[in-house]
Amino acid sequence: MPVKQVSVFLDNKPGALSELIDYLDRFKIKIFALSISDAGEFGLIRMITEDAGRATEILEDANFNLAKSKKNTEVTIILTTEKDKISRIAKIVGDNDLNIEYAYSSAVHIDGKFALVLRVDDLEKAERILEENDVAILSLYEIKKLF
DSSP states (O other), X not given: OOEEOEEEEEESSTTHHHHHHHHHHHTTOOEEEEEEEEETTEEEEEEXXXXXXXXXXXXXXXXXXXXXXXXXXXXXXXXXXXXXXXXXXXXXXXXXXXXEEEEXXXXXXXXXXXXXXXXXXXXXXXXXXXXXXXXXXXXXXXXXXXX
């Protein structure tokens, strides 16, 4: 059950991120998780929103430059627990010959636990293995409910 994220290339200059978020705010699009990566003259913004399809459409209509490769659109979201520390999750993934391409945490916090967004080189295999190890995989519906 990979979750869709929205990835946008922005000029690396003051106000660019604010413009993007203000634009989504105008359409009342909630952002549950956000990652910013610096790449010199531009930045890559990754977001989990309440409706990735609608957010994508709105941003494309406004001529924002979206990154649309599969690696920029599908991620797995897990809920960390006392038992499921990041070190345990990384070990499970690594022991099964999977590579974590990137990760970031979200604004979703429940009783001291947080949602971790993972992009792994094989999402379906990663989700299966994590579930077999009793790691909670979150759907977008569950994230919306918890936010």
